[in-house]
Amino acid sequence: MSYQQVSRVLKENKTFGIISHVQPDGDSIGSMFALARALISMGKEVEVYTRDPVPLKYCFLIPEGLQVKDVKSVAPAEILIVLDCSDFSRTGLSSEAWECFSRVVNLDHHVTNVYFGHLNLVEGEASATGEILFRLLSREGFPLNVDIAESLYVAIITDTGSFKYENTSSRTHRVTADLIEYGVDYAGISQRIFDEHPLPYMLLLSRTLSTLELYRQKIACLTINEEMRLQCGAFMEDLDGIVNYAKNIEGVEIGILIYINGNGEMKVGLRSKEADVSKLAEKFQGGGHHRAAGFRINGDYAEAKEKIIKASLEFIGG
């Protein structure tokens, strides 16, 4: 699918739905609002849908006057644009919702994309859906301004960890060079997205780091229980990223975070520098990616931890 074909569909139609995946991340949010802004400024009618709420730290990207709607209240339109989803189920839309649209455009950067759309613009080598979107908008003469550029900037930096992950390419940097020339407040946005944390997060981080346990200098384990979390006033989303403190210790190969919820169930996050922890998670009926995976386990904490540590040590020893 060429940029021109997608461009034509966007220009020739009048009514649009835009959606990304459940539990939206920076690339989802940034891409949705960038495209919504561009289409709105061309006089199109645009609705943006999400199953889960826009995370607080991305709310500054919501265009003024636009109300983000729930997936359950989909209204008919000519075109549905699905962003950053490898398959349609990732949207959280029912399959009947599909019928509300004449055509579905699938715009994504996941190599696992199943080409579910009537039109599919999929570039597996792009760092983020926002990177593809910028090329589409700029090459095909769509409106671009500082607000659109800031949304796309957020899309790119969140999916690349501010250009630190392997999915970054020289093209990512060139797109970003063009983007920030629209006047993007990249320093302020980066501070807000990467550095700032609510006080409850910091309190929880402090308590969690004090639980650090090291096994043969290779496995680092942190534990949080629900009581600690509630005492700090922290949300579940505040747990995100804390497991990296375990992984990031020099010499450590696998970092583990065990979260014990109130019902005797444990949620275990695994992060690695090199090892394929999705394979380790599979031993516990979990899954994930090469360097980030997880699973759930029930029972006694001490017994479960022993089992997890033993499996982890065997895994890296093998």
Add this chain to the structure above:
Amino acid sequence: MSYQQVSRVLKENKTFGIISHVQPDGDSIGSMFALARALISMGKEVEVYTRDPVPLKYCFLIPEGLQVKDVKSVAPAEILIVLDCSDFSRTGLSSEAWECFSRVVNLDHHVTNVYFGHLNLVEGEASATGEILFRLLSREGFPLNVDIAESLYVAIITDTGSFKYENTSSRTHRVTADLIEYGVDYAGISQRIFDEHPLPYMLLLSRTLSTLELYRQKIACLTINEEMRLQCGAFMEDLDGIVNYAKNIEGVEIGILIYINGNGEMKVGLRSKEADVSKLAEKFQGGGHHRAAGFRINGDYAEAKEKIIKASLEFIGG
């Protein structure tokens, strides 16, 4: 001073000394070794000098077979190239050392540079000295390879906080796009430089976060004493960056880290989101930059802290 003029000096001479500033950072180290590698591969004789040791995390950039020498053992050469220094005293060289060289080339990106060299290539808008150096080497046809590119990549990412600081420009991203095409292992390097920390750092971070105090939700204060540091096995350099945890709390305007050394002296670090803390530091006979400053203070910890907090609250209230 044009690139061509500096290029000619580099090409027409045979013996070089290269130096950067005391307490070298990633830009110093990356720039020195990038230039050293380029000149060595052209058959030049090159000595690299530092007053302080190369920090452990940058040691992987030292060219094989090159011995980094102390500033006290400067040997005569035709050209001394001073990198990333706003004035000559920043090198840590004695003023007599100046006489060992026929000409001094001053290559820097600090707007405060005093043009102390015989030749001065100063670009205040460059994010890093490494950014200027890449343009010089690539435009003037110097050898470039993956090792040189990795050194320059380190120079740029450390001075821009991986493209997050205000000194980043679209030119920085374009230079980086060209750089990484030489095969830079940007993901591995970023992990090593930004994310990985020795165990003693993590232990010290854990202990330090438990000292967090908040004043009117605007001032956050952390304290480390020498005993804590030694118990964790941490070096003084492990303190770097911990003050940011105080500053990075949502709503906090100034983060403070008080380090109490063994002699009843306190070293105070200040970081701000917006406020000009160099002005606050001046009240205590200290100094620094707009968002990062510090000072030393003697006496009783509780009294000193009260004084510092009071001054900080007045400072942001005014």
